[in-house]
Amino acid sequence: MNVDFSAAGSIETESGEVLAVPVFEDRTWGPGAEWAADRLGPWLADYLDGQGFSGKLGEVVAVPAVGRLDFQTLLLIGVGTEVDDELLRQAAGWLGGHATKAVDVATTLHQIDLDGAAAAFAEGFLLGQYRFDTYKSKGEPSKTERVRFLAPGGEAASEACGDAATVAAAVAMARDLINEPAIGKAPEVLAAKAVEIGRSVGVDVDVLEPADIEREHLGGLMGVAMGAHNPARLVRFSYEPKDPKGFLALVGKGIVFDSGGLSLKSPDNMETMKTDMSGAAAVFGAVEAIATLGIPVKVLGITPLTENMPGGGALRPGDVIRPRNGKTVEVLNTDAEGRLVLADGLSLAAEAEPDLIVDLATLTGACKVALGSKIGGLWSNDDDAADKVKAAAARAGERFWQMPLPDDYRTQIDSQIADMKNIGDRWGGAIYAALFLREFVGDVPWVHLDIAGPARWPDAEHYQSKGGSGFGVRTLVELARELAEA
Ligand code: BES
Ligand code: ZN
Ligand code: ZN
Numbered sequence: 295m296n297v298d299f300s301a302a303g304s305i306e307t308e309s310g311e312v313l314a315v316p317v318f319e320d321r322t323w324g325p326g327a328e329w330a331a332d333r334l335g336p337w338l339a340d341y342l343d344g345q346g347f348s349g350k351l352g353e354v355v356a357v358p359a360v361g362r363l364d365f366q367t368l369l370l371i372g373v374g375t376e377v378d379d380e381l382l383r384q385a386a387g388w389l390g391g392h393a394t395k396a397v398d399v400a401t402t403l404h405q406i407d408l409d410g411a412a413a414a415f416a417e418g419f420l421l422g423q424y425r426f427d428t429y430k431s432k433g434e435p436s437k438t439e440r441v442r443f444l445a446p447g448g449e450a451a452s453e454a455c456g457d458a459a460t461v462a463a464a465v466a467m468a469r470d471l472i473n474e475p476a477i478g479k480a481p482e483v484l485a486a487k488a489v490e491i492g493r494s495v496g497v498d499v500d501v502l503e504p505a506d507i508e509r510e511h512l513g514g515l516m517g518v519a520m521g522a523h524n525p526a527r528l529v530r531f532s533y534e535p536k537d538p539k540g541f542l543a544l545v546g547k548g549i550v551f552d553s554g555g556l557s558l559k560s561p562d563n564m565e566t567m568k569t570d571m572s573g574a575a576a577v578f579g580a581v582e583a584i585a586t587l588g589i590p591v592k593v594l595g596i597t598p599l600t601e602n603m604p605g606g607g608a609l610r611p612g613d614v615i616r617p618r619n620g621k622t623v624e625v626l627n628t629d630a631e632g633r634l635v636l637a638d639g640l641s642l643a644a645e646a647e648p649d650l651i652v653d654l655a656t657l658t659g660a661c662k663v664a665l666g667s668k669i670g671g672l673w674s675n676d677d678d679a680a681d682k683v684k685a686a687a688a689r690a691g692e693r694f695w696q697m698p699l700p701d702d703y704r705t706q707i708d709s710q711i712a713d714m715k716n717i718g719d720r721w722g723g724a725i726y727a728a729l730f731l732r733e734f735v736g737d738v739p740w741v742h743l744d745i746a747g748p749a750r751w752p753d754a755e756h757y758q759s760k761g762g763s764g765f766g767v768r769t770l771v772e773l774a775r776e777l778a779e780a
Contacts (some may be wrong), residue, residue, distance in 0.1 A: 295420055295466055298440050299412075299455040301448030302400060302403040304554070305329055308444060309364030314389050314401040316373045317349040324373060326402035326444065333362050341465045350374055351381055352756070354392045365400065365561035369393065377406055380691035383418035387757025390422025394436040395612075404443045404451035412443065412451035413423040414457040420462035426473040457531035459743065460586050461652035461771055465764035467491075468572075468579035472749065472762025476551035476568040480524040481599035484574070485551065488529040488597070491578060495585040502528040510642075514634035515598045517625065521555055521608025528638070529574075531581045531595035538592040543648035543738075544581070544770060545639040547632045547655035548574030548599035556604045557611060563659075569762055570632070572749035574599060576766035580774070583767065589774045594646050598635035602628070614712045617641060619734055622712040630716045632657045633730045639716030640734040650679050652742040652773065653731065654766045660723030661744040669693040673728040676739035683741045683769065686776050694743060697725060704729050743769075761768035 302308050305326045316324030321342065322332060331338050334357065347355045353372030359365050369392060373385045386403060393399050404412040419441065427433030441450040471479065471487070483502045492499030504525050507515055512528060519526035529548075537627050549570035553559060559567065573598035581595045596655040609615070614624050617637035625634065643651045661671040672687075674680035680696055687694050706718035706726050714733060718726030728742050739741040748765040 298679045299452045301452045302442035304445045311398040312396040313365035314369040319349045319375045325405035326752035343420040344601045379414045383414045386415040386418030387422030390419040412454040416458040417457035418757045464583035465767045468575040468764035469762040471575040474527040481527040485527040499531040500530045512638040513615045514637040517615035518631045519600040521605040522603040526600035529597045533593040535590045539649040540591040543594045543643035543651040544577045545653040546577035546596040546597045547572035552602045557627045557629040569750045576654045579767035580770035584774045591774045591777045596639045602631045624709040624712040625716040627717045637734045654743045655745045657744045658724040662747040667747045671744040672696045673742040679739040686772035687769040690772045692769045
């Protein structure tokens with residue numbers, strides 16, 4: 295994913311492999327498109343009719359241009375109407391996905407009249423080129439080496455791409471971790487990856503091993519890890535820039551495989567459970583990007599990492615465990631394990647007294663039932679904190695919908711023998727999970743993001759590929775930026 299973004303001369307004087315220009319809905323030519331269409335001649339309209347191309351977002355048509363333009367191929371990119379940052383990011387994603395065979399792409403998409411057009415373009419383009427082909431004998435990695443922004447505006451556009459490329463690389467790193475099969479990402483392997491990230495971006499990383507986990511009374515993580523062959527880890531990132539403007543704690547669910555434990559999942563429901571560490575991957579990605587960008591916010595990133603397996607030592611339904619803050623939990627369903635490891639992660643975060651804790655977790659199937667595969671659930675104990683995260687997510691183009699934390703629902707997780715149980719009834723299951731987590735954050739402003747749906751994109755579209763999406767990384771980076779400016 296090493297694409298060089300540079301400035302070039304005007305569309306009239308440049309030549310190359312692919313020329314990509316935007317077309318608005320109803321085939322209204324965007325910057326450069328009319329010029330190119332004129333050169334191709336009147337048959338273009340018939341050709342586009344035949345292709346059913348009208349300029350809607352998601353439509354891309356490749357037109358052979360040899361002999362008519364000094365480019366081999368003209369790519370017409372549908373951008374729809376009223377383009378905003380996110381729609382441009384998506385259009386650029388479609389372009390990125392279609393252009394992976396081209397070494398060189400010249401474009402005018404940055405000339406669309408929009409603040410931040412170039413950054414949105416670069417982010418969408420790079421993410422649209424992402425492929426996970428580690429295990430393909432014949433992988434087809436993108437060949438694209440260069441994107442040239444045609445004049446006018448090329449200089450400013452190329453300068454605006456650096457930060458976007460940093461963020462896209464962090465998202466791609468998170469996607470790689472999520473897409474990696476569980477056999478290749480045991481907790482110790484992910485912890486080693488965290489250490490490597492820390493070293494490369496100048497962030498302290500501290501890894502707790504089983505003996506440390508026991509000494510620190512991380513009873514939730516210990517409980518879930520009881521049935522696993524591979525030992526657990528807990529990773530703590532500490533990013534401490536000079537003169538920080540705020541202190542953000544990030545907690546990510548890191549279940550490297552969720553079999554359900556003794557409350558075993560069905561084979562169908564288990565198929566995608568290597569992605570149950572997407573919250574942790576988002577924290578890895580966010581820490582990497584925030585530190586690389588040098589955003590002046592102190593960040594504590596915490597990721598409990600373990601498998602949830604039904605080994606001989608596994609936690610039994612009915613067992614009682616004691617997470618770090620001392621509250622006791624009756625575990626009636628071992629498949630509701632995310633909240634158990636997060637209990638410890640959130641307690642550790644709260645003890646550090648940050649301004650805000652954000653946790654990310656593929657926590658409940660119920661959240662996915664409620665909001666589908668492309669929208670995450672958001673819960674908070676603090677309206678101001680919720681607004682900040684919602685604003686950051688909107689800028690990032692990641693969708694969340696706020697859900698309630700009704701106090702009277704708390705009785706649903708009352709236990710007969712302990713302080714609480716780890717499940718409520720079936721209806722509103724994502725809410726009981728959130729109410730459970732609230733027990734571990736004390737008075738610290740906290741936002742819980744249930745990403746069970748969008749952590750794994752159901753099909754390839756725009757800048758998303760099918761599978762691990764890295765959802766959350768971009769929201770967290772935007773949030774850090776916002777805290778730094780406050
Ligand atoms: N990791 C799952 C949640 C999940 C389901 C994520 C589907 C992504 C897609 C979580 O650990 C889980 O199994 N939750 C249970 C909770 C229930 C037992 C209260 C669920 O949602 O069914
Ligand atoms: Zn589970
Ligand atoms: Zn899980």
